Amino acid sequence: MWILSDAHGHLGDERERLERQEAGILSLLCASTPGEAEELFRMQGKQGTEQYLIPACGIHPWQADRYSLEDMEPWILRAPAVGEIGMDSVWCRISLKVQEAIFRQQLELAAKAGKPVILHTKGQEKEVASALRQYPNRYLVHWYSCEEYLEDYLGQDCWFSVGPDVWWNPAVQKVAKTVPMDRLLIETDGLEAVKWAAEEGRKYLGQRRQGLSGSMEQWEEDPWGFGGGEHQWGTENRVFSSLAHTLKTVADLKGIRPETAGKQFRDNLVLGFLQVYN
Numbered sequence: 001m002w003i004l005s006d007a008h009g010h011l012g013d014e015r016e017r018l019e020r021q022e023a024g025i026l027s028l029l030c031a032s033t034p035g036e037a038e039e040l041f042r043m044q045g046k047q048g049t050e051q052y053l054i055p056a057c058g059i060h061p062w063q064a065d066r067y068s069l070e071d072m073e074p075w076i077l078r079a080p081a082v083g084e085i086g087m088d089s090v091w092c093r094i095s096l097k098v099q100e101a102i103f104r105q106q107l108e109l110a111a112k113a114g115k116p117v118i119l120h121t122k123g124q125e126k127e128v129a130s131a132l133r134q135y136p137n138r139y140l141v142h143w144y145s146c147e148e149y150l151e152d153y154l155g156q157d158c159w160f161s162v163g164p165d166v167w168w169n170p171a172v173q174k175v176a177k178t179v180p181m182d183r184l185l186i187e188t189d190g191l192e193a194v195k196w197a198a199e200e201g202r203k204y205l206g207q208r209r210q211g212l213s214g215s216m217e218q219w220e221e222d223p224w225g226f227g228g229g230e231h232q233w234g235t236e237n238r239v240f241s242s243l244a245h246t247l248k249t250v251a252d253l254k255g256i257r258p259e260t261a262g263k264q265f266r267d268n269l270v271l272g273f274l275q276v277y278n
């Protein structure tokens with residue numbers, strides 16, 4: 001039986017939460033607003049959730065113009081980890097100046113409080129890496145998909161959580177291959193992100209097919225069985241299926257057994273990045 005852990009997720013729906021609990025999938029879930037934080041801690045208080053749920057709180061860059069540090073600070077100080085926080089110039093139209101201000105405020109608070117941080121770096125990889133040097137801490141770079149600046153984070157001993165597109169995305173595969181095993185984790189980013197990764201994978205592989213001759217057997221177009229089968233989308237094992245597939249893919253890229261990789265990823269999360277959960 002493989003050990004599965006999710007180093008980055010979100011609240012999700014009740015069905016997703018129940019699956020995590022019943023499967024015992026240790027999950028670091030992020031709240032991006034005060035309302036989400038309140039719900040996250042309400043969830044944590046339910047019987048049984050202490051076996052799988054680890055809360056993290058922080059103002060997401062997409063919320064940078066809606067909330068102040070004062071709005072989120074009580075929840076940040078209550079959580080064992082801060083995040084996800086960062087900067088985004090790809091999927092976000094909020095001024096980078098506004099994003100950077102709230103990002104740095106949270107970096108300073110996390111460093112002073114001794115709390116590890118989950119990072120969002122989309123389109124701002126170089127700028128985020130530069131900012132970290134001013135706030136020494138433990139950092140987890142979530143779903144890094146940039147072809148550049150990886151060494152800027154490796155040089156600061158960051159952890160990396162590999163996203164659910166690793167089965168087709170060359171940039172994410174590069175992270176899985178390059179980052180040392182003691183700094184690697186896996187994630188779903190929530191089931192909406194898993195679904196997005198599958199849809200984008202289909203598009204990518206379709207484009208590759210047009211440029212290739214011969215058999216496409218080397219490409220796996222439907223890793224979670226969207227077209228049917230045991231792990232069809234919408235069944236109760238969506239989180240399990242995604243994490244198991246990511247675990248197997250990363251283990252193959254590293255040339256190790258999935259059983260070994262699963263234990264290492266959980267240890268990296270609990271004993272390495274979080275530490276307070278020793």
